[in-house]
Amino acid sequence: MPVLVRIPTPLRSLTKGNPEIQATATTVAGLVEDLERQYPGLKERLLDETGELRRFINIYVNEEDIRFLQSQKTALKDGDQVSIVPAIAGGR
């Protein structure tokens, strides 16, 4: 199912400069696989060697942090919007 994925600046070198791309998946984990298929190299930038989301990356599905959902098992449906956001920001 197609979902819209927002790509942060540091990853756009891998997406040919595209800030937004379409992907097809039923879970966040599946989404990462589809992103890798479309843009090789993306997966290792998102996940560490053990398959966990890297410490300094947060993923949001429809504005909700996936750590408040089912992390990588979070289900996706048609028309969902996914944001990949560097974790380092903010301070009161």
Added chain:
Amino acid sequence: MEKLNGLRCRECGRRYPGAPVHVCEFCFGPLEVDYRYDALKGVVTRESIAAGPPSMWRYKDLLPVEGDVAVGHHVGFTPLVRAQNLAEELGCKEIWIKNDSVCHPTWSFKDRVVAVAVTKAREFGFDTVACASTGNLANSVAAHAAEGRLKSYIFIPADLEQGKILATLVYSPTLVAVHGTYDEVNRLCSEIADKYRWAFVNVNFRPYYSEGSKSYGFEIVEQLGWRTPKHIVVPCAGGSLITKIWKAIKELQTLGLIDGPLETRMYAAQATGCGPIVTMIKNDTDVLVPVRPNTIAKSLAIGNPADGYYAYKTTKESGGYGEHATDEEIVEGMLLLARTEGIFTETAGGVTVAAAKKLVEAGVIPRDESIVICVTGNGLKTPDALQDRLEIHVKIKPSLSAFDQALADLKSQTA
């Protein structure tokens, strides 16, 4: 003197030229300003600092400002108060309050970081500054943007305290109230910062902004006569301040400005209703579990702190610890500080005083060693927290006999 080497990733060490970027393109780690300490050693001395202005800019050589200071010339150098009454109350020998509730011009330590960030925004040629904020930062960015004749966009959670909204609007920024938590506002700002060419002080200007907090640590050490305290209790929201105070102390050590060994322990203070960093410390894990904030300490209500990992590491490396404070304990902490020292701090200060008290009572901080409690904001901004707790004692007609009677009544009540 060439003092900067640009930016460097704190995680993988990759180097970047000085620019308004905050995240390593390769590992997403935070970028930090890289100083040439070899060039600074011997040039930055106790004497050179003492000859500087009575503001945070006496440490300009250790801050990432290369040209002239653009805004906030009078920020910092706030009082370090010997808190004798509070020490007696807690049975301690030596307590100090580093009091940024009177920081010029917007009454919180945020003026330190914003003065650096807005100065850098001008250096890089930006005409608009912005931030995500729980209030204190909003006040400070709006004020310094006004001073620097820059446009400003301030993003806040819509349920912020009225005092902090007014104290932002008065400077004529564009205030954007977002229906969501601070963490949601912050995530939105990360995406906005990616799209618009604005100087977001706590996003793309974060490497410079966060360095301003070091001045708080430099001042503690200088004001103690170049002595380091044994314990420093710091309020934690995003977790940046505690890491930067620690960095400041270590820089002074690197430059040979501190007498004796460095034995300072750093302690994180958070509200029970939003304490993910202290939870990491208590569970001794470097994995942060985000929370949904539920506390009266709104200026500390960050459920997904960017520097949580580094705040945890700071307490661990220094041999310190952390403590939570409930809403009731926060109010008691505010009242305790006001009653003993005549200092009115906001809820965040109540958190810090309450956490320090608990750490002392639990024996984690020994009563006979020096303690610095970090008070970073002003109580007049958050009167709501105390509204239900305080009332006028005596209401009378303007007659002497009415007062005599009221006084007699009061004495009989307390007798």
